[in-house]
Amino acid sequence: MKAKSQILFYVLFYLFLTVFIFTGSLVWINFYLSSVNREIQKIVALNIAESGIEYYRWYLNHFPRDFTDGTNQPGPYIHNFYNRVGEKIGEFVLEINPPLEGFSLVNIKSTGKLISSNIKKTVETILGRPSVAKFSVAVDDNIRFGEGTVVYGEVHSNKGIRFDGLAYNLVKSSLLTYFDPDHSGCKEWAVHTHISPQDPCPDPNNPDPSTIPLRPDVFKAGREVGASLLDFVGLSADLSTLKNLAISNGIYLGFSGNNNYGYELVLKENNFDVYKVTEIVPQSQGCVIYDMNEGYGNNSRYKHSTWSIKTKQFIGTYNYPSNGVIFVEDNVWVSGRVNNKKITIASAKFPENSAQMTNIIINNDLLYTNYNGQDSIGLIAQRNINVGLKSEDDLRIDAVLIAQNGRVGRYYYNSNCGPEYKRTKITIYGSIITRKRYGFSWVNGLGNYTSGYWLRELIYNANNLYFPPPYFPLASEFYSIFKWKEY
Secondary structure (H helix, E strand, O other), X not given: OHHHHHHHHHHHXXXXXXXXXXXXXXXXXXXXXXXXXXXXXXXXXXXXXXXXXXXHHHHHHHOOOOOOOOOOOOOXXXXXXXXXXXXXXXXXXXXXXXXXXXXXXXXXXXXXXXXXXXXXXXXXXXXXXXXXXXXXXXXXXXXXXXXXXXXXXXXXXXXXXEEOOEEOOXXXXXXXXXXOOOOOOOOEXXXXXXXXXXXXXXXXXXXXXXXXXXXXXOEOOOEEOOOOOOOHHXXXXXXHHHHHHHHHHOXXXXXXXXXXXXXXXXXXXXXXXXXXXXXXXXXXXOOOEEEOOOEEOXXXXXXXXXXXXXXXXXXEEEEOOOOOEEEEOOOEEEXXXXXXXXXXXXXXXXXXXXXXXXXXXXXXXXXXXXXXXXXXXXXXXXXXXXXXXXXXXXXXXXXXXEXXXXXXXXXXXXXXXXXXXEEEEEEEEEEEEEOOOOEOEEEOOOOOEEEEEEEEEEEEOHHHOOOOOOOOOEXXXXXXXXXXXXX
């Protein structure tokens, strides 16, 4: 009997153990399948939410100023979502926050929901159109970067580039080869250097870009020839629109008068001072003023000048406008420092006349207080952005500079113009967008420094790509994803 009892005990024990393991396995399998199904539903809900973002990015690329989903009504906006066989399986709900006045960043929240469960996922993103400040230098002309130039951002020219400085980002040209206008000889690569050892001339019959030397001592991130052409018409700001914005909700300064030369704006943290420029430093005897785009000339209201203020008259102190736009229908000198401000200063004279196009002049430091994107300054000149004769020896300009019809730079001044004809260093923290060849330094035919700034440092400010000055021209018509978050 004792042996039979023991056998029965073991049978019952193993039977119970088998039932327990089997039941536990069924519970675990059911839990696992439920978890897998829930995860699948989460993935589907996320895909639905993502489709909402992609849908509205497509929509904005076709209707870039419509932030109401075509309804002209406040949101949220609900869209059904169907599977491949046309069955409705869920919906996405869009919440759209339009950009601030004068900017392009759009905040979009898309929540994906399933009909079959209460599971939902949300994707929040910021879409934006990049500004022209994507470049450190963009030029529609042949250009030369001399020794002593250091550039940290991307450089693009629609024509040729001779680069004898140091580039930390890509340097590219829309041409394959070209004749460098600064010297005679063979056709050279459209991005080339004369830093020893000088680049060899390409095969005139079959120029092969793969044979271009790498030259990391000059081009840290490389160089490119035959790049896509940059549309400078599209990069140009609509100056008449900026004028209207200044008149309606900004600050507008009209023509200063035939006996004056324009205005000076001295920027401060909470406001700025305005002066009328009544006299500029005259061209002294024997002083030669030259520009490669305009040739020689004498003092003029609009060009060929020392561009240095001799006398001025105080007009008043102004608060910064709510829309950030200041428009001057005359020449304008700009200097000072901003703090937590984004402003665009434009200079133009209408009706447009090539002989009377206006300029922006920077002879003293123009600075940010904050270098995290809170501060930005955009300067848009109808003709040139000039640095004058009496400019600071160590000049820093924190701004995006656009010369719509002329160039960004400094005239050639010879030694008879005064001891300031040679300066030490200029630093640009931002971008240079120039229709004609830019330059702050001059060399003679032997390559010897003769006028301007000995050292030039161009530092790219990436904050201006999606957080530019207000109403600044954009580099693309299409929205791209700037930030992405899911929860």
